[in-house]
Amino acid sequence: DADVTQTPRNRITKTGKRIMLECSQTKGHDRMYWYRQDPGLGLRLIYYSFDVKDINKGEISDGYSVSRQAQAKFSLSLESAIPNQTALYFCATSDGTGSKNEQFFGPGTRLTVL
Amino acid sequence: SQQGEEDPQALSIQEGENATMNCSYKTSINNLQWYRQNSGRGLVHLILIRSNEREKHSGRLRVTLDTSKKSSSLLITASRAADTASYFCATRGSNYQLIWGAGTKLIIKP
Numbered sequence: 001d002a003d004v005t006q007t008p009r010n011r012i013t014k015t016g017k018r019i020m021l022e023c024s025q026t027k028g029h030d031r032m033y034w035y036r037q038d039p040g041l042g043l044r045l046i047y048y049s050f051d052v053k054d055i056n057k058g059e060i061s062d063g064y065s066v067s068r069q070a071q072a073k074f075s076l077s078l079e080s081a082i083p084n085q086t087a088l089y090f091c092a093t094s095d096g097t098g099s100k101n102e103q104f105f106g107p108g109t110r111l112t113v114l
Numbered sequence: 115s116q117q118g119e120e121d122p123q124a125l126s127i128q129e130g131e132n133a134t135m136n137c138s139y140k141t142s143i144n145n146l147q148w149y150r151q152n153s154g155r156g157l158v159h160l161i162l163i164r165s166n167e168r169e170k171h172s173g174r175l176r177v178t179l180d181t182s183k184k185s186s187s188l189l190i191t192a193s194r195a196a197d198t199a200s201y202f203c204a205t206r207g208s209n210y211q212l213i214w215g216a217g218t219k220l221i222i223k224p
Contacts, residue, residue, distance in 0.1 A: 004156070031210070041217075042204075042215050042216045043202070043204075043214040058211070092157075101144075101145070101210050101212065102147065102162060103157075103204075104159070107155060
């Protein structure tokens with residue numbers, strides 16, 4: 001079974017709708033991240049969480065919110081989706097111990113906002 | 115804003131040849147990591163090099179780091195069709211976030 005799972009894998013929605021993307025992990029990591037990827041660009045950090053009570057904004061948090069329901073679950077919400085939020089969204093985790101900060105990624109959610 | 119910039123943006127070589135891609139970054143780093151992304155899929159960690167290291171090997175991968183030039187290179191030797199993917203560098207600074215480059219798209223022709 002995959003260590004980091006994301007649901008849904010694909011979603012098409014309309015402008016103004018509220019959308020929730022979910023991420024679950026079985027790696028036992030404290031740290032979780034949400035990124036978006038646009039064509040031809042690298043990843044941009046939306047939000048990150050170092051534990052259940054620690055939520056931090058990333059580079060591009062406007063228009064997004066998150067919830068860390070448990071160590072294993074980290075959800076991303078688009079309160080009122082707009083077309084320029086069409087992108088590939090990735091959840092990632094990393095171990096809070098040590099200094100490497102290697103990240104483990106989910107398979108991604110392809111979101112289209114019409 | 116993105117820390118790293120990969121060069122070239124795209125690279126197409128024959129199977130069996132070596133592939134070299136470069137990454138430049140702007141600020142001081144704790145470590146630099148390379149990841150691979152197969153089309154539309156999640157990223158997979160390949161190799162990490164710390165700021166006090168100059169070269170590192172893992173199988174057919176060789177990474178170098180030149181902190182004075184703020185640059186790194188990834189060499190894939192004896193390329194295979196399965197190496198076709200996008201390759202990203204990511205730098206870790208004093209906090210625990212990774213900052214990503216835009217990637218190099220590598221195509222291995224049979």
